[in-house]
Amino acid sequence: MTKSETLTRWDHAHLWHPFTPLADWESEPPLIIERGEGVYLFDIEGRRYLDGVSSLWCNVHGHRHPRLDAALKAQIDRMAHSTLLGVSHPTAIELARKLAELAPEGLTRVFFSDDGATAVEVALKMAFQYWRQKPDPEPKRTRFMALGNAYHGDTLGDVSVGGVDRFHAMFGPLLFPALRAPSPHPYRSESDDCGAASLAEAERLLEAHPGEVAAIVIEPLVQGAAGMIVHPKGYLRGLRELSRRHRVLLIADEVAVGFGRTGTMFACEQEGVSPDFLCLAKGLTGGYLPLAATLTTEDIYKAFRGTATEGKTFYHGHTYGGNPLGAAVALANLEVFDEERTLERLQPKIAHLAGRLEEFRTRPHVGDVRQSGMIAGVELVADKATKESYPWAEQVGARVCRKARERGVLIRPLGDVLVIMPPLSITREQLDELLDVMLTCLREVTEVAS
Incomplete structure (x- = not known):
C-alpha cells in the first residue's frame, strides 16, 4: 500500500473534518x-x-517566510510554552505593547487567547461583566445586538450573536437571544439605502430596549462567512455613533479582516472608528500558529482591577493563551509588515x-x-x-x-x-x-x- 493510500484509509477511518459533509468526504480520496x-x-x-x-x-x-521561520526556531530554543496565569514572559509582553501601539486610539489592554472564536467570546464576557462592576453599575445591560448573517465563531456565546441559520439554527435551544439588526447587503437588500435602513432598525431596537444592551458586535466592513458582504461606506462609522449615543459598547470582530486584508492594518481605520473591543486572530501570526487577542480600553480594564477579595477578577483563560511560540511569530509577522512595506x-x-x-x-x-x-x-x-x-x-x-x-x-x-x-x-x-x-x-x- 502506498503512503497516499495508507493516509487516505486512516483519514477516512479516524479524522473528523470541520464544516465538511462527511459522506461526501468519504466518497473520494482526500x-x-x-x-x-x-x-x-x-x-x-x-x-x-x-x-x-x-x-x-x-x-x-506566504508559507515558509524566512523571517517567521527564524523567529519560531529561535523561540523554540528558549521555551515552547509558559502560562500567563500568575506569571509572564517576554514575547507576550512585547506583543501586547506592539498591538497597543498599532491599534486604534484608546485600545491599550490586551488579553490573549487561542483563536478568533475565543477572542470574541472574551469580549462578550468582558462586556457583560463590565456593566456589573463599573463605578455606577448597570446590571440590566445583559443583551447583545448583532447583524443578520453574522458569524463570530463557534463557541456558544459566539453562536448566540451569530446569524447564519445553516450553521447556527441547530443549536437554538442552547443559546441566549440577541437583538438582530438587518445586514446592510447592497445586492440582496430591498432598500435603496440598506446602510441607513439597517442603522434605523438598530436604533429602533436600542430605543425599544433602553439600558438593556451591553454591546453591539460587528464584523467591520465585510461580513465574511455570510458571503463576503461588503457594507456601504459610512455604515461602520454610523454604527459607532449610534453606540455612543445610546452608551452601548462596540465589539469589532476583525478576526478575518484585520492585518491588511482590507488594505489597512485594521478595517476600523478606514472609517476612523475606535471600538471598545478589538478582536484579532487569523493573520496575527501570519498564519503560522493559533493565537488570538482581545484589545480593550483603560476604562473597561479598571472595572476589573481589584484584589482577590473584591471579587472583580475576570475568571476566564486559556491554557495556551499568549503562547511564546505564537507571540514570537506574531512579533516577526508585524516586523515584516514594516520591512517589506x-x-x-x-x-x-x-x-x-x-x-x-x-x-x-x-x-x-x-x-x-x-x-x-x-x-x-x-x-x-x-x-x-x-x-x-x-x-x-x-x-x-x-x-x-x-x-x-x-x-x-x-x-x-x-x-x-x-x-x-x-x-x-x-x-x-x-x-x-x-x-x-x-x-x-x-x-x-x-x-x-x-
Whole structure:
C-alpha cells in the first residue's frame, strides 16, 4: 500500500473534518497537503496548488517566510510554552505593547487567547461583566445586538450573536437571544439605502430596549462567512455613533479582516472608528500558529482591577493563551509588515484585483461581485435578472472550486459565493493565475450547464 493510500484509509477511518459533509468526504480520496512555499501548497504526490484562500484566511506573507521561520526556531530554543496565569514572559509582553501601539486610539489592554472564536467570546464576557462592576453599575445591560448573517465563531456565546441559520439554527435551544439588526447587503437588500435602513432598525431596537444592551458586535466592513458582504461606506462609522449615543459598547470582530486584508492594518481605520473591543486572530501570526487577542480600553480594564477579595477578577483563560511560540511569530509577522512595506505594496494589487473582477461581472450567471481590499466574493446566481439563487442541492459553487483544484488552484466557496482571499504576498502574475483559473472554471460549470 502506498503512503497516499495508507493516509487516505486512516483519514477516512479516524479524522473528523470541520464544516465538511462527511459522506461526501468519504466518497473520494482526500487532498492531503504536505508542504508550502510562498503562495503555493504541495500535496503528498508533489502537485502544486495556489492557496487562493490563505489557508482559511490566515496566511499573510506566504508559507515558509524566512523571517517567521527564524523567529519560531529561535523561540523554540528558549521555551515552547509558559502560562500567563500568575506569571509572564517576554514575547507576550512585547506583543501586547506592539498591538497597543498599532491599534486604534484608546485600545491599550490586551488579553490573549487561542483563536478568533475565543477572542470574541472574551469580549462578550468582558462586556457583560463590565456593566456589573463599573463605578455606577448597570446590571440590566445583559443583551447583545448583532447583524443578520453574522458569524463570530463557534463557541456558544459566539453562536448566540451569530446569524447564519445553516450553521447556527441547530443549536437554538442552547443559546441566549440577541437583538438582530438587518445586514446592510447592497445586492440582496430591498432598500435603496440598506446602510441607513439597517442603522434605523438598530436604533429602533436600542430605543425599544433602553439600558438593556451591553454591546453591539460587528464584523467591520465585510461580513465574511455570510458571503463576503461588503457594507456601504459610512455604515461602520454610523454604527459607532449610534453606540455612543445610546452608551452601548462596540465589539469589532476583525478576526478575518484585520492585518491588511482590507488594505489597512485594521478595517476600523478606514472609517476612523475606535471600538471598545478589538478582536484579532487569523493573520496575527501570519498564519503560522493559533493565537488570538482581545484589545480593550483603560476604562473597561479598571472595572476589573481589584484584589482577590473584591471579587472583580475576570475568571476566564486559556491554557495556551499568549503562547511564546505564537507571540514570537506574531512579533516577526508585524516586523515584516514594516520591512517589506506590505500595506504600501498592496495598493497596486488591490487596484489590479478590482480591474480583473470586472471580467467576472460580465458573465451571465454572476449576480454580484464584492471587494474590499484583497477580499472579494463572486456570487453565482441561476438568473441574473431576478437574482434567483441556485438550488442548494446543485452545489454550483463547490463544483467550480473542485474544477479549480484540478487546475492547481485552491479556493473554497461560501454557498454559491466564490471567495478570493489570497496571501497578501501574492504577486500580480500569481493573482492573474488565480483569477484566470476561476474564470475558466466558472464558465465551464455555469455556462456550459445552462
